Amino acid sequence: xxxxxxxxxxxxxxxxxxxxxxxxxxxxxxxxxxxxxxxxxxxxxxxxxxxxxxxxxxxxxxxxxxxxxxxxxxxxxxxxxxxxxxxxxxxxxxxxxxxxxxxxxxxxxxxx
Amino acid sequence: xxxxxxxxxxxxxxxxxxxxxxxxxxxxxxxxxxxxxxxxxxxxxxxxxxxxxxxxxxxxxxxxxxxxxxxxxxxxxxxxxxxxxxxxxxxxxxxxxxxxxxxxxxxxxxxxxxxx
Numbered sequence: 001x002x003x004x005x006x007x008x009x010x011x012x013x014x015x016x017x018x019x020x021x022x023x024x025x026x027x028x029x030x031x032x033x034x035x036x037x038x039x040x041x042x043x044x045x046x047x048x049x050x051x052x053x054x055x056x057x058x059x060x061x062x063x064x065x066x067x068x069x070x071x072x073x074x075x076x077x078x079x080x081x082x083x084x085x086x087x088x089x090x091x092x093x094x095x096x097x098x099x100x101x102x103x104x105x106x107x108x109x110x111x112x
Numbered sequence: 113x114x115x116x117x118x119x120x121x122x123x124x125x126x127x128x129x130x131x132x133x134x135x136x137x138x139x140x141x142x143x144x145x146x147x148x149x150x151x152x153x154x155x156x157x158x159x160x161x162x163x164x165x166x167x168x169x170x171x172x173x174x175x176x177x178x179x180x181x182x183x184x185x186x187x188x189x190x191x192x193x194x195x196x197x198x199x200x201x202x203x204x205x206x207x208x209x210x211x212x213x214x215x216x217x218x219x220x221x222x223x224x225x226x227x228x
Contacts, residue, residue: 004155035218040121042202042218043156058215090155099144099163101216103155 003027004104006091012110013081021076021107023091030096032074034058034066037088037106046089049074050096081111114139116205118219125193125226133188133222135203144206145186146216147177151199159201162186173197193226200224 004025013019023032030051035043035058045058047066055068063085065077078085088108092101115138125131137143144163148156160171167179177188186203200223204216 040220042116042220044218045215048215092156100146100158100161102158103148105155 004091004093004102006089006104006107008107009105010108012112014112015082017081019078019081019109021089021091021109023074023076023104025072025091025093025102025104027093027095027102028071029093029102030071031094032068033092033094033101034064034074034076035090035092036060036085037090043090046076078109078111081109083111085109086111114205114217116203116217116219118201118203118222120222121220122223122225125224127195127226127228128192131190131193131197131224131226133201133203133224135186135188135219137184137186137203137205139205145177145179146204146206147171147175147186147188148202148204149173149199150202150221156202159188193224195226195228198224198226 007022033048034046037043044060046064047058049055049068052068067075088106090106091104094101117136119134146161147159149159150156159175160169162169162179170176175190177186179186200221202221203219206216
């Protein structure tokens with residue numbers, strides 16, 4: 001888990017605020033992913049990036065944006081947070097074969 | 113469309129007994145199948161995967177899973193459960209030949225409770 005880090009680990013914000021979640025990895029992987037976890041729904045893919053110039057929407061991208069600043073960094077932004085974005089957010093990485101994904105420790109976000 | 117189902121929200125087992133956490137999948141083409149475990153306040157940890165070859169896959173912490181193509185299942189098993197195995201378990205699938213290469217579809221998760 002230490003190979004994939006996320007900051008902050010916990011965040012409380014208010015409706016309408018802009019917030020950024022950051023992810024860094026030292027695994028040297030090309031591919032990075034952002035998921036959100038909600039109880040009973042498993043993990044759902046928000047955005048994914050196969051390299052610095054390749055960013056793709058996942059199944060629930062509305063209300064989110066991302067930036068791949070470097071191979072090792074992939075940030076997720078909520079431009080105007082709303083309460084139903086309260087969730088646990090995970091970053092993950094995988095190599096170019098797209099096999100096993102390795103996850104960060106998660107960011108717990110509460111939007112009031 | 114690809115999908116994964118974990119039919120049990122929770123599995124309860126006594127320590128020392130065998131455990132099974134069920135997973136079925138639906139995917140076009142040959143699947144990559146994964147199991148992950150999530151301990152409280154932790155990220156997901158990779159347990160094992162099936163890509164090809166032997167249908168019985170061995171993974172971390174004494175877990176194993178059996179790929180059954182005819183039943184489209186990939187159940188997670190352990191011969192003797194430990195209290196420390198109590199956690200949330202996720203099954204995930206990726207199609208081998210897919211325009212969405214690399215994307216995993218996760219089941220909703222199964223909570224395993226092992227009682228002393």
